[in-house]
Amino acid sequence: MSNLHPDLLQRLHAAVGDAGLVSDSEAKAPYETDWLKKWTGRSSIVVRPADTAQTAAVMRICHETHTPVVTQGGNTGMSGGATPDSSGAQVVLSTVRMNAIRAVDPLNNTLTCEAGVLLANIQAAAQAAERFFPLSLGAEGSCTIGGNLATNAGGIAVLRYGNTRELALGLEVVLPDGRVWNGLRALRKDNTGYDLRDLFIGSEGTLGVITAAVLKLHPRPVARATAWVGARDIDALVGLLAQLRATCGERLVAFEMMSAESLALILAHVSDVRAPLAGEHAFHALIELADTQDDGLAALLEGGLGDALEQDVVQDVAVSVSGAQTQAFWKIREGISQAQMRAGKAVKHDIALPISAIAAFAHEAEAALRVAQPDVRIINFGHLGDGNLHYNVLLPLDTTPEVLAATTAQFNRIVHDIVAAANGSISAEHGVGQLRRDELRHYKSEVEFDLMMRIKQSLDPNQIMNPGKLI
Ligand code: FAD
Ligand code: 2HG
Ligand code: ZN
Numbered sequence: 001m002s003n004l005h006p007d008l009l010q011r012l013h014a015a016v017g018d019a020g021l022v023s024d025s026e027a028k029a030p031y032e033t034d035w036l037k038k039w040t041g042r043s044s045i046v047v048r049p050a051d052t053a054q055t056a057a058v059m060r061i062c063h064e065t066h067t068p069v070v071t072q073g074g075n076t077g078m079s080g081g082a083t084p085d086s087s088g089a090q091v092v093l094s095t096v097r098m099n100a101i102r103a104v105d106p107l108n109n110t111l112t113c114e115a116g117v118l119l120a121n122i123q124a125a126a127q128a129a130e131r132f133f134p135l136s137l138g139a140e141g142s143c144t145i146g147g148n149l150a151t152n153a154g155g156i157a158v159l160r161y162g163n164t165r166e167l168a169l170g171l172e173v174v175l176p177d178g179r180v181w182n183g184l185r186a187l188r189k190d191n192t193g194y195d196l197r198d199l200f201i202g203s204e205g206t207l208g209v210i211t212a213a214v215l216k217l218h219p220r221p222v223a224r225a226t227a228w229v230g231a232r233d234i235d236a237l238v239g240l241l242a243q244l245r246a247t248c249g250e251r252l253v254a255f256e257m258m259s260a261e262s263l264a265l266i267l268a269h270v271s272d273v274r275a276p277l278a279g280e281h282a283f284h285a286l287i288e289l290a291d292t293q294d295d296g297l298a299a300l301l302e303g304g305l306g307d308a309l310e311q312d313v314v315q316d317v318a319v320s321v322s323g324a325q326t327q328a329f330w331k332i333r334e335g336i337s338q339a340q341m342r343a344g345k346a347v348k349h350d351i352a353l354p355i356s357a358i359a360a361f362a363h364e365a366e367a368a369l370r371v372a373q374p375d376v377r378i379i380n381f382g383h384l385g386d387g388n389l390h391y392n393v394l395l396p397l398d399t400t401p402e403v404l405a406a407t408t409a410q411f412n413r414i415v416h417d418i419v420a421a422a423n424g425s426i427s428a429e430h431g432v433g434q435l436r437r438d439e440l441r442h443y444k445s446e447v448e449f450d451l452m453m454r455i456k457q458s459l460d461p462n463q464i465m466n467p468g469k470l471i
Contacts, residue, residue: 004044004089005065012047012091015057020097022046031092034083035076035139036341039434041084043070043092050097051114052172052180052211059209060178062091068464069093069176071205073116073147076139078337078348079433081151081204081469090467095146098211104129109217110169110186115146115210122215131217134161138334146210152202154429156333159385160253160290161218163429165201170214173200176207176460186214199455204431205466207459221253223294225301226320228329229308230281234259235359236313237285237384242355243313244287247304251297254288255385256333262381263332265394269342270335274328277316285384286333336381340392345399346379347408348435349391351419352428358387361422365391368414373407388428391415412439432470440470 013021022028023045033040044067049055062069068090072082084090095116102112106129113122119140126133135148137155147153148164149171161167170185173196183197200207231237234257241255258266260282267273276284289301298319305317320326340346353361362380369376382389393411395404416426420443432440441449456463456471 005067008061008065008067009045011061011065012045012058015061016047016049016054020048020050020054022048028092031072031075031094032084034078034080035142036078039080039083041086041090042088043084043090044088046092046094048094048097052098052174055093055098055174055209055211056178056180058091058093058178059174059176062464063177063462066462066464067091068467069205069209070466070469071095071146071150071209073144073150074118074139074142076143077147077151077433078350078430079151079427079435081431081433081466082147083434085468093209095144095209095211098146101125102212104131104217105186106131106217108186111215111217112170112184112186112212113145113215114212115149116144119143119145119148126217127220129217130220132220133167133215134218135164135167138337145213145215149201149210149213150204151431152429154383154386154388156254156256156383158383158388158429159255160250165198167216168197168201168213169216171197171200171210172212173208173210176462176465180211181208184212184214202431204433204470206456206470207465219292221290221292223291223297224326225289225298226326226329227287227301227305228276228318228320229285229287229305229314230277230279230316231283231285231314232281233359234283234362234380234384237283238355238359240285240308240313241385243308244304248289248300251289251291251300252287252385253290254286256286256382257384257389258284258286258333258336258381259378260284261377262336262379265343265379266332266335266339269339270332273332273335276318276329276332279316281315286329336379336390340379340394344377344394344397345404347393347395347404347411348430349393349412349415349419349426350388350428350430350436351391351415351424351426352386352388353419353422353424355384355387357422357424358384358389361418361424362389362391365415365418368418369393369411372410372414383429386428387424416443434469437468437470 098114
């Protein structure tokens with residue numbers, strides 16, 4: 001702890017007590033490595049405030065002592081945003097102890113909670129009140145709502161309900177200097193000036209610490225119909241998506257896509273999963289409809305997919321006939337991150353494009369990558385319904401850090417240039433973090449970057465919030 005300001009430890013201890021400090025190296029270790037095991041840093045100390053007042057006290061101290069702070073929720077992020085650097089000078093501020101659901105208001109359809117509440121616990125609290133909180137992602141048992149807000153997480157139901165941003169009404173934020181902004185308003189309309197809430201959503205811990213939020217609840221769907229389909233190419237799936245949107249409207253909740261190579265990877269590396277269709281197909285989709293009443297939802301899906309089969313848009317369809325089969329389909333989809341970790345080192349691209357540009361992108365990117373490396377292993381999957389592809393490239397497990405860095409730089413340029421030319425985004429849902437920080441600088445216009453820098457400078461003049469990330 002040699003880099004610590006002389007009286008920092010004593011002041012932090014006074015602010016959060018014994019239960020709020022982790023200083024032992026072994027106990028700190030889990031906070032210093034990310035879920036992917038891609039980044040490892042070294043913190044000076046881990047601080048775990050119990051509430052907003054303690055968070056404010058910690059931030060005041062860090063502001064006064066110019067101590068850098070890395071906020072961490074569930075540590076499931078995929079861009080290295082919550083990992084401290086290797087200097088040993090950064091404090092990790094963990095929100096794990098701020099885990100209270102403060103209120104559920106079924107009449108207003110809102111839930112107010114602290115930032116460290118696990119996403120799965122919010123879903124359960126909504127369900128207990130006969131309501132529905134639609135944010136859903138593979139890490140929902142470990143990620144926190146604070147992390148979801150800070151990354152503006154997407155997941156599998158964006159098509160119907162939007163990103164985390166669309167699910168938040170109000171925020172409470174501790175600013176870098178320790179002041180508390182109480183924006184915990186449970187309003188659907190509030191045009192009282194600049195939208196500070198939306199500034200903090202997606203700011204990845206670089207502008208302040210989100211300590212609490214008011215979330216929107218939705219009516220609870222009671223009917224669900226799920227299917228797995230196989231198609232010849234991604235173009236066909238884009239066509240099917242348009243057809244199902246037209247016929248199913250708001251009832252189409254999820255349209256997830258994966259290539260044959262992605263499916264093969266999951267089948268090889270995840271236990272207790274089976275191929276959902278008998279034949280071979282170049283592309284697969286997992287499709288789900290849901291509604292608050294069951295007025296023939298399964299028939300609607302079967303009808304739509306039957307038409308697609310007849311028109312030869314898709315070549316095979318399995319409509320789930322039981323809860324167990326539905327779960328089995330989703331287990332395949334949710335195994336993809338684990339499978340990639342087990343099989344190799346992934347160069348991850350988290351891109352968004354207009355859905356109409358997806359097929360052309362996939363063809364162009366594959367051709368360009370194959371010119372660079374003929375046997376390249378493309379793991380193309382993602383949230384096709386939102387135009388969000390995880391267009392990853394898998395390298396062997398024994399790839400050295402030097403080769404990984406060089407290949408990442410080369411493949412980033414190829415993939416991101418094609419994305420930029422189509423007016424897409426190089427950072428769709430996982431956040432920029434440290435993974436895409438330099439890429440962001442490369443692709444943001446001078447004007448956009450300048451505006452971001454001015455915002456950062458005015459909120460965090462001492463540059464203590466998550467240095468080295470995002471900006
Ligand atoms: P962390 O990893 O702890 O932090 C992420 C970022 O948010 C960091 O920059 C951190 O500094 C900041 N932060 C955290 N809490 C706060 C706070 N209270 N105030 C201010 N800043 C804060 N993401 C998707 O979008 N869609 C998916 O489908 C998806 N699937 C996933 C599947 C798996 C198996 C895994 C492991 C991850 C997946 N993710 C997905 C990524 C990840 O779960 C999300 O980014 C999630 O929102 C991170 O939440 P967290 O609490 O773990 O945040
Ligand atoms: C998903 O959609 C997640 O499954 C993880 O966003 C993506 O592993 C990845 O690259
Ligand atoms: Zn995703």
